[in-house]
Amino acid sequence: MNTKDLYQEFILDHGTNPRNKFKLAVFNRNTVGFNRLCGDSVHIFINCNNQNIDEISFLGEGCAICIAATSVMTEILKGKSEQDSLGIIRFFLNFVKKSNIENSSALNVLDSNKLKAFQSIANFPMRIKCATLPWLTAEIAIQNKVKEINIEDYN
Amino acid sequence: MTFKNIKDEFPIFKNKVKGKNLVYLDSANSSQKPKSVINAVSQFYSNEFANVGRGIYTLAINASEKYENTRTNIKKFIGANSNYEIIFTKNATESLNLVASCFGSKFIKKDDEIIITELEHHANYVPWHFLRKKIGAVIKFLPIDLNGNLKIEELESLITSKTKIISVTHMSNVTGTISPLEQIVSIAKKHNIPVCVDGTQGAAHLDVDLEKLDCDFYVFSGHKMYGPTGVGLLALKYKWLESFEPFLGGGGMIDYVSKKDIAYAKGVWKMEAGTMPTAEVIALNESVNFINKLGKDKIISHEANLTKYALEKLKNNNSVKIVAQPNQQGGVFSFNIDKIHSHDVSTILDQEGIAVRGGHHCCQVLHEVLKINSSVRVSFGVYNTEEDIDLLCEGIKKCQKIFQK
Numbered sequence: 001m002n003t004k005d006l007y008q009e010f011i012l013d014h015g016t017n018p019r020n021k022f023k024l025a026v027f028n029r030n031t032v033g034f035n036r037l038c039g040d041s042v043h044i045f046i047n048c049n050n051q052n053i054d055e056i057s058f059l060g061e062g063c064a065i066c067i068a069a070t071s072v073m074t075e076i077l078k079g080k081s082e083q084d085s086l087g088i089i090r091f092f093l094n095f096v097k098k099s100n101i102e103n104s105s106a107l108n109v110l111d112s113n114k115l116k117a118f119q120s121i122a123n124f125p126m127r128i129k130c131a132t133l134p135w136l137t138a139e140i141a142i143q144n145k146v147k148e149i150n151i152e153d154y155n
Numbered sequence: 156m157t158f159k160n161i162k163d164e165f166p167i168f169k170n171k172v173k174g175k176n177l178v179y180l181d182s183a184n185s186s187q188k189p190k191s192v193i194n195a196v197s198q199f200y201s202n203e204f205a206n207v208g209r210g211i212y213t214l215a216i217n218a219s220e221k222y223e224n225t226r227t228n229i230k231k232f233i234g235a236n237s238n239y240e241i242i243f244t245k246n247a248t249e250s251l252n253l254v255a256s257c258f259g260s261k262f263i264k265k266d267d268e269i270i271i272t273e274l275e276h277h278a279n280y281v282p283w284h285f286l287r288k289k290i291g292a293v294i295k296f297l298p299i300d301l302n303g304n305l306k307i308e309e310l311e312s313l314i315t316s317k318t319k320i321i322s323v324t325h326m327s328n329v330t331g332t333i334s335p336l337e338q339i340v341s342i343a344k345k346h347n348i349p350v351c352v353d354g355t356q357g358a359a360h361l362d363v364d365l366e367k368l369d370c371d372f373y374v375f376s377g378h379k380m381y382g383p384t385g386v387g388l389l390a391l392k393y394k395w396l397e398s399f400e401p402f403l404g405g406g407g408m409i410d411y412v413s414k415k416d417i418a419y420a421k422g423v424w425k426m427e428a429g430t431m432p433t434a435e436v437i438a439l440n441e442s443v444n445f446i447n448k449l450g451k452d453k454i455i456s457h458e459a460n461l462t463k464y465a466l467e468k469l470k471n472n473n474s475v476k477i478v479a480q481p482n483q484q485g486g487v488f489s490f491n492i493d494k495i496h497s498h499d500v501s502t503i504l505d506q507e508g509i510a511v512r513g514g515h516h517c518c519q520v521l522h523e524v525l526k527i528n529s530s531v532r533v534s535f536g537v538y539n540t541e542e543d544i545d546l547l548c549e550g551i552k553k554c555q556k557i558f559q560k
């Protein structure tokens with residue numbers, strides 16, 4: 001376990017140059033997730049039609065892990081069905097805690113490889129919530145449940 | 156005792172962190188403990204333990220005497236004259252809650268005003284917020300300037316006939332700003348307003364002389380002054396102790412109990428309900444002795460020199476932005492590295508054995524005022540050295556190297 005496993009080039013790239021970091025002009029789902037321990041927050045915007053995520057974007061403040069996780073997530077979930085997305089989210093949430101990859105059928109090889117970059121977070125227990133925050137927030141947004149979540153209340 | 160070999164007094168520095176020597180730069184969060192304090196806990200439990208203030212057998216009498224010795228020693232330590240009493244609590248947070256709750260329920264009505272500052276730790280805001288919610292009190296914030304100095308010249312204009320109390324930190328746990336307490340107390344006195352000082356960061360690191368300062372309440376905690384966790388302190392003027400209703404009810408705080416009525420104990424006992432953190436209070440005496448042996452004035456200059464050295468050194472790194480540099484600064488400062496989040500910095504430094512805190516440090520209002528999301532905080536204790544700062548600077552360069560890729 002070392003810092004370089006955590007801060008891989010791929011994560012640093014997404015953490016410092018995030019993709020899809022803007023507010024969608026048209027969206028029908030949005031949820032803000034925050035982590036009261038560190039002050040990180042992500043606001044997820046989704047435009048869903050016919051149970052499909054047509055567009056997804058975010059605004060937020062956070063550490064490189066949090067921003068990278070959000071950026072990669074938006075790339076992966078864009079164009080997926082709601083059901084597949086919820087499956088991928090659950091897969092990721094288990095994966096970052098245990099770091100063993102059991103393939104999710106909804107994930108293609110490209111997506112799987114992207115997620116592998118987050119593998120070593122399991123060795124940094126204090127940082128797991130940095131990575132799970134956007135995924136939990138997206139899960140709530142897709143389910144159109146609530147507009148604001150505190151990560152402490154979710155797993 | 157001198158600063159040269161002071162790390163030898165602290166067993167924790169014998170251990171390695173991630174295979175490296177521990178560079179502990181988080182004393183504003185909690186300080187490490189010297190042998191004398193650790194031994195005092197062990198000695199009390201091994202050979203002297205009994206509950207205090209209750210039994211009349213030898214062990215109990217001796218334990219009670221030791222417990223009261225700490226109170227006497229603490230009084231001397233903060234220059235409290237006979238106008239003051241010391242109450243033991245669980246922590247500084249509980250002490251502040253006690254003041255807000257007891258003072259608030261007796262003296263604060265709807266629309267009455269409480270003045271705090273933008274520097275405050277949540278512990279000196281949330282308890283007053285309870286009064287805002289419960290009673291309808293109004294909280295006003297004394298602002299800071301961009302360097303983290305309190306705009307003391309605006310205090311007078313915040314005061315109205317409805318102002319009931321001013322509660323202010325002795326030293327900011329983020330910027331290290333030392334509040335101009337003498338000025339604040341003197342302005343408050345003109346308007347007959349009591350002043351509560353959150354001395355959590357002050358007690359172990361700054362000069363504290365209550366007789367001279369003449370504030371109404373001074374709050375601090377044991378674990379930030381090289382003492383045990385689980386014990387907080389509240390120095391308050393005796394008149395307030397007499398007028399306050401008890402904060403907690405139970406054993407030890409009563410004089411007489413019948414089915415019809417209850418008479419409370421007098422003095423400090425009224426506020427110390429139930430079994431207190433006895434071993435902790437007794438061991439706290441050793442932390443006071445430890446500080447006294449080193450000498451407060453020497454500690455102040457040791458930490459001032461470290462702060463000066465660190466800030467000078469960090470100036471050479473253009474990517475490091477110090478959050479605020481107040482005119483009067485203790486051994487605390489916070490910074491951000493350009494384009495690197497405080498938690499990433501904290502994780503990378505941890506791999507080097509360097510303990511710093513990243514985040515908002517329980518001061519969200521301050522971070523909002525300074526327009527930053529979070530920061531990395533460095534805070535010094537007696538055991539820190541210039542070498543610690545050199546290692547910090549190298550660690551910062553490692554953070555930059557990782558993120559430059």
